[in-house]
Amino acid sequence: MESPCKESNIPLYESSKQEPSSKAIEVSVTKNIAQRVQKVESKGPLERRCSPRLRNIPKEKRPCYVEGQRMVLDAAKLDVCKKEVEVESTGPRERRPFHDADQRWGLGATKGDVCKKETGDHNRKRPSELPGDDASKRRTYMDHSMQEWLPNIDRKGRENGQSRSRLALGSLPFKVDDAEIELEDNAYLKWTDYQSFVADAIKQKASAAVKEAVRTFNSHCLNFAQVEEKRYEKVEVRDPQVANCTNTATFTISFSVSVSPSLEADLGLCDCYANPMKTLQKGNSSADAKRSSNQSILKEISEASILVGHKFFSRDDMVATGFRGHWLNGIDYIRKLCGKLNKDNKYSSPVAVAIMLSGQYQDSVDCSNEVVFTGQGRNDLNGSKRQIKDQVMHCSNLDLKNNMELSVPVRVILEHEYADSHSGKVYTYCGLYKVVRHWSVKKASGFSVSKYRLKRLQGQPKIEIDKSVQVARNVILPPSASGCDCKGKCTNPRSCSCARLNGFDFPYVRIDGGRLIEPKDVVFECGPGCSCGPSCINRVSQHGLKYRLEVYRTASKGWAVRSWDLIPSGAPVCEYFGILRRNDELDNVSENEFIFDIDCWHTMNGIGGRERRQGDGSVSACDPVKKADVKMDESESEFCLDAGSCGNVTRFINHSCMPNLFVQCVLSTHHDIRLARIVLFAADDILPMQELTYDYGYVLDSVVGPDGKVKQSPCYCGTDECRGRFILIIYNDFFGIDVLGWLRDLKLIILSGGTLISCYLLVIIKE
Numbered sequence: 004m005e006s007p008c009k010e011s012n013i014p015l016y017e018s019s020k021q022e023p024s025s026k027a028i029e030v031s032v033t034k035n036i037a038q039r040v041q042k043v044e045s046k047g048p049l050e051r052r053c054s055p056r057l058r059n060i061p062k063e064k065r066p067c068y069v070e071g072q073r074m075v076l077d078a079a080k081l082d083v084c085k086k087e088v089e090v091e092s093t094g095p096r097e098r099r100p101f102h103d104a105d106q107r108w109g110l111g112a113t114k115g116d117v118c119k120k121e122t123g124d125h126n127r128k129r130p131s132e133l134p135g136d137d138a139s140k141r142r143t144y145m146d147h148s149m150q151e152w153l154p155n156i157d158r159k160g161r162e163n164g165q166s167r168s169r170l171a172l173g174s175l176p177f178k179v180d181d182a183e184i185e186l187e188d189n190a191y192l193k194w195t196d197y198q199s200f201v202a203d204a205i206k207q208k209a210s211a212a213v214k215e216a217v218r219t220f221n222s223h224c225l226n227f228a229q230v231e232e233k234r235y236e237k238v239e240v241r242d243p244q245v246a247n248c249t250n251t252a253t254f255t256i257s258f259s260v261s262v263s264p265s266l267e268a269d270l271g272l273c274d275c276y277a278n279p280m281k282t283l284q285k286g287n288s289s290a291d292a293k294r295s296s297n298q299s300i301l302k303e304i305s306e307a308s309i310l311v312g313h314k315f316f317s318r319d320d321m322v323a324t325g326f327r328g329h330w331l332n333g334i335d336y337i338r339k340l341c342g343k344l345n346k347d348n349k350y351s352s353p354v355a356v357a358i359m360l361s362g363q364y365q366d367s368v369d370c371s372n373e374v375v376f377t378g379q380g381r382n383d384l385n386g387s388k389r390q391i392k393d394q395v396m397h398c399s400n401l402d403l404k405n406n407m408e409l410s411v412p413v414r415v416i417l418e419h420e421y422a423d424s425h426s427g428k429v430y431t432y433c434g435l436y437k438v439v440r441h442w443s444v445k446k447a448s449g450f451s452v453s454k455y456r457l458k459r460l461q462g463q464p465k466i467e468i469d470k471s472v473q474v475a476r477n478v479i480l481p482p483s484a485s486g487c488d489c490k491g492k493c494t495n496p497r498s499c500s501c502a503r504l505n506g507f508d509f510p511y512v513r514i515d516g517g518r519l520i521e522p523k524d525v526v527f528e529c530g531p532g533c534s535c536g537p538s539c540i541n542r543v544s545q546h547g548l549k550y551r552l553e554v555y556r557t558a559s560k561g562w563a564v565r566s567w568d569l570i571p572s573g574a575p576v577c578e579y580f581g582i583l584r585r586n587d588e589l590d591n592v593s594e595n596e597f598i599f600d601i602d603c604w605h606t607m608n609g610i611g612g613r614e615r616r617q618g619d620g621s622v623s624a625c626d627p628v629k630k631a632d633v634k635m636d637e638s639e640s641e642f643c644l645d646a647g648s649c650g651n652v653t654r655f656i657n658h659s660c661m662p663n664l665f666v667q668c669v670l671s672t673h674h675d676i677r678l679a680r681i682v683l684f685a686a687d688d689i690l691p692m693q694e695l696t697y698d699y700g701y702v703l704d705s706v707v708g709p710d711g712k713v714k715q716s717p718c719y720c721g722t723d724e725c726r727g728r729f730i731l732i733i734y735n736d737f738f739g740i741d742v743l744g745w746l747r748d749l750k751l752i753i754l755s756g757g758t759l760i761s762c763y764l765l766v767i768i769k770e
């Protein structure tokens with residue numbers, strides 16, 4: 004039978020009854036796009052993708068990040084430029100080597116450009132041409148280019164025995180055409196070449212603009228994709244043929260499983276639980292043929308027990324090892340070893356040995372202490388897999404009920420989608436569970452199914468499926484939020500209560516396994532309180548690592564992270580894991596670079612210097628977000644994730660002033676924003692092997708070291724937009740400097756005409 008999932012069968016038009024003419028398709032698509040454009044336009048220009056927490060940092064404290072802000076900065080610079088400065092000169096200008104050629108080009112181009120642009124004075128005289136200028140004493144202007152200004156500072160610095168290692172400066176290219184600029188190692192560069200450097204810098208600026216445009220484009224694309232997906236969903240509802248094709252998204256689950264010797268043998272249970280190979284040897288009718296064909300494989304692993312947490316990469320593997328008796332059934336049973344004893348003291352009623360949670364029936368989706376399982380049978384295995392008759396209490400369903408009556412535990416295996424496995428799935432052995440309750444329920448289809456609640460036996464190794472935020476003892480997690488009551492997966496944003504919280508829309512589109520359309524203050528995902536299943540689009544960030552991430556060593560920043568796969572913009576990359584702690588617990592901790600403040604509440608409410616962000620649908624829909632007993636003027640976040648002693652790959656991701664990831668707060672299990680999950684999403688399409696970075700986004704002057712002084716860390720992100728330091732940038736100090744007072748710490752972030760230099764200069768000027 005031809006698969007209904009062929010792309011050609013997925014109509015791009017509204018009506019599913021008749022094949023529309025190509026004209027009709029065109030009109031419909033055009034109309035939709037036109038509407039969407041209107042919608043996008045009415046929102047105003049799309050901002051560059053960046054974390055809301057960053058966008059909320061006031062402009063003057065977040066310099067050079069977007070164009071508008073640069074203007075603010077430039078205006079402030081102008082003030083400095085206009086000030087007349089007296090500089091004492093003690094001798095003829097010398098050729099001085101630059102410490103770093105790039106750095107110097109940056110100085111010259113930017114400072115010069117800024118001053119010229121702002122003052123409009125392009126014919127300013129050079130110091131050498133100023134009246135009264137001589138070798139020993141002359142006047143100069145702060146609004147001269149940096150080449151003219153900094154050498155004087157340099158000289159002062161040397162006279163005062165200051166280290167100038169970062170501020171070694173070149174000669175002054177006053178005679179523009181024939182001047183040479185001395186580089187390190189006695190190399191010289193012509194002034195004309197210098198100008199070409201400036202031109203390069205301008206090109207770099209242009210490339211940044213292109214990047215910006217691509218980001219905006221991507222954002223628009225995702226908006227369009229959302230429209231198309233909605234149209235597709237509409238068609239799906241009407242057309243059962245197409246209904247089978249919907250769940251094409253593949254999610255990767257990454258497991259961090261703690262495997263330790265199985266406790267099963269100690270549990271005093273039937274042989275079949277202690278060693279699956281024994282199950283195999285004793286035999287179970289339906290699987291015998293399959294097993295005998297796998298004898299050779301089985302021999303090799305003959306005495307091996309399957310440990311809790313073991314992963315199989317196909318159903319066949321489980322049958323081959325005798326761990327399961329049948330590759331298709333959801334329930335495995337056994338007659339010979341266990342079960343009800345009849346009057347001849349022989350086992351008559353079988354019991355279940357293993358069950359598989361596949362998510363097909365909205366079963367539980369993780370190896371938690373309590374799981375819900377749906378019985379098997381009476382569904383359309385050749386087609387939609389939908390229920391076509393009532394399930395009945397016989398065969399395997401009865402066996403599992405027997406387990407409850409006889410207090411015999413059952414193995415639980417969890418099936419997840421996993422792109423890298425040849426079967427596209429991975430099967431994790433969660434351990435032994437006892438059946439505690441059984442009931443029957445009518446499904447939306449009108450047919451009833453058997454349900455079982457199972458509890459995990461104590462004393463078995465813990466299994467963590469990349470949900471490894473550990474909680475400090477003094478932190479109490481809020482109760483689970485009641486979720487939506489959509490069946491299977493959420494499709495209608497009007498009826499789904501979780502979509503409502505996101506501004507009456509789903510924040511994700513389905514393409515590439517789920518991509519976030521745009522950053523939001525907070526994303527409300529479906530969680531354990533929802534009745535939708537794992538394939539729901541509104542659970543995108545809950546599927547663990549999907550891309551192959553590598554931790555590698557860099558020259559200047561220590562460890563860093565990159566991906567081996569292309570990551571499309573808007574895709575979830577990783578979640579920040581660590582120990583969830585109270586912030587005040589860490590007050591006395593001096594050196595821990597791996598703490599992530601959960602400051603979503605502050606971002607949303609403009610607390611602690613952050614500006615309240617406008618125009619985010621999620622904010623207005625945040626009524627259920629509670630922050631009980633917390634004063635609004637509180638400037639510190641209450642909780643943080645401490646990855647100092649325990650964390651995942653995210654702890655190795657470095658800061659960049661022009662990052663390719665952004666931070667997104669996500670709420671799924673509860674609605675307490677103070678304890679939101681921190682998920683990093685791709686801001687751009689990220690090529691394989693590119694370093695992954697996000698903006699640490701510290702509010703300026705907010706990080707104080709153990710010595711009580713404001714912490715300063717030079718940034719080596721090396722991007723065009725580098726702000727010099729990733730912890731803080733004290734622009735106010737710079738602008739407020741009393742230059743004529745001549746005794747100051749002058750802190751400069753040096754900008755080039757496109758290349759921002761990854762360092763900051765501390766210049767001490769003494770009268």
Ligand SMILES: C[S@@+](CC[C@H](N)C(=O)[O-])C[C@H]1O[C@@H](n2cnc3c(N)ncnc32)[C@H](O)[C@@H]1O
Binds near residue numbers: 560562659719720
């Ligand atoms: C969360 S850790 C990141 C992983 C770190 N590179 C490592 O080797 O463990 C943060 C620390 O990395 C370094 N770092 C991160 N981004 C940096 C940047 N742009 N420039 C310089 N150092 C950076 C700083 O030492 C910072 O305190």
